[in-house]
Amino acid sequence: MSTGLRDSVIRARGLGKKYRQRWALQDCDLDLPAGRVVGLVGPNGAGKSTLLNLAAGLLAPSAGSIEVCGGPSAADVAQLARVGFVAQDTPAYARLTVADHLALGRRLNPAWDDAAARERVARLGLDPKQRAGTLSGGQRAQLALTLALAKRPELLILDEPVAALDPLARREFMQLLMEAVAEHELSVVLSSHLVSDVERACDYLVVLVDSRVQVAGDLDELLATHHRLVGARRDPDRLPAHQQVISARHTDRQTTLLVRTEEPIHDPSWSVDGINLEDLVLAYMDRTAPAVRRPRLEVQR
Ligand SMILES: Nc1ncnc2c1ncn2[C@@H]1O[C@H](COP(=O)(O)OP(=O)(O)OP(=O)(O)O)[C@@H](O)[C@H]1O
Numbered sequence: 001m002s003t004g005l006r007d008s009v010i011r012a013r014g015l016g017k018k019y020r021q022r023w024a025l026q027d028c029d030l031d032l033p034a035g036r037v038v039g040l041v042g043p044n045g046a047g048k049s050t051l052l053n054l055a056a057g058l059l060a061p062s063a064g065s066i067e068v069c070g071g072p073s074a075a076d077v078a079q080l081a082r083v084g085f086v087a088q089d090t091p092a093y094a095r096l097t098v099a100d101h102l103a104l105g106r107r108l109n110p111a112w113d114d115a116a117a118r119e120r121v122a123r124l125g126l127d128p129k130q131r132a133g134t135l136s137g138g139q140r141a142q143l144a145l146t147l148a149l150a151k152r153p154e155l156l157i158l159d160e161p162v163a164a165l166d167p168l169a170r171r172e173f174m175q176l177l178m179e180a181v182a183e184h185e186l187s188v189v190l191s192s193h194l195v196s197d198v199e200r201a202c203d204y205l206v207v208l209v210d211s212r213v214q215v216a217g218d219l220d221e222l223l224a225t226h227h228r229l230v231g232a233r234r235d236p237d238r239l240p241a242h243q244q245v246i247s248a249r250h251t252d253r254q255t256t257l258l259v260r261t262e263e264p265i266h267d268p269s270w271s272v273d274g275i276n277l278e279d280l281v282l283a284y285m286d287r288t289a290p291a292v293r294r295p296r297l298e299v300q301r
Helices: 048-055 077-082 098-108 114-123 137-150 167-183 195-201 219-225 277-288
Strands: 008-019 022-033 037-041 063-068 083-086 155-159 187-192 204-209 212-218 226-232 244-250 254-260 271-273
Touching (some): 022 048, 022 063, 022 187, 022 204, 022 212, 037 195, 048 063, 048 155, 048 187, 114 137, 167 195, 212 219, 219 226, 226 277
Parallel strands (some): 037 187, 083 155
Antiparallel strands (some): 226 254, 244 254
16 A cells, blocks of 8 residues: 555554653654654653654554554564664664675565665765775765665654764755655654754654653644744733643743644734744743753754
């Protein structure tokens, strides 16, 4: 079945993962739409890798369930073939050459697109005879993406794929990804600390903080329904019921709120502004942050 016919590429219900006594992910309900590029954003330790590893079938849930491309993750070989996964540190077999990795991919994957893989390796300027262990971090990330794409997956999961890359390598990686998305019917979920990557590549956002999904939705819709209100100091509890306060800051005289609402804001005592992606993500991180903890989200341009 093509991704175009599916509503959700990832469907989680009450999903949770516990390591010893500590929940790394809890009460996660998600319906990630097919055919989109989903950005999963959150601070260190939020549970992003845990969620992506559950989706890739590398971890088993401690609670709830997760379905990927219409079936339980990693249920069988066919299901594994539907998902391409690039793990956080883009692991490769150090002693195998680039060409060996392609040969392995060919042998293991029924829908392997060898011509595309070889063409990409040539375009990236990778030497097929070079051992993966001697590639730079950026080259290894590109090789991992090439291998994942050559599987012709329905869903590509990328766990902080560009975290270790310099800005140029990061741009090249994201470009290759966006070309692949434009070329093939492909759903992508990528995690990142970098708002700029999400801004450039993603059209759907999930913010995960302290093991819980804080907000998930179409990026444009989220930006259109969140507003910054600035006005004379007042109690946020007195706002109309349809205005959900996401974050609030007060000085002696002034109150600044970030609110979510589908409805127009008529109160003339507020000055109302739109927000950008960075404001949105920081507001949801701020909501859960103890006063002493600063959000650790990188904003690189
Ligand atoms: N194998 C493990 N054993 C015990 N605790 C773990 C294990 N893996 C992850 N954790 C814990 O689970 C929580 C979530 O970790 P996870 O790696 O999913 O976060 P993350 O959002 O991907 O973080 P980062 O951005 O730093 O990669 C953290 O508190 C982490 O210490």
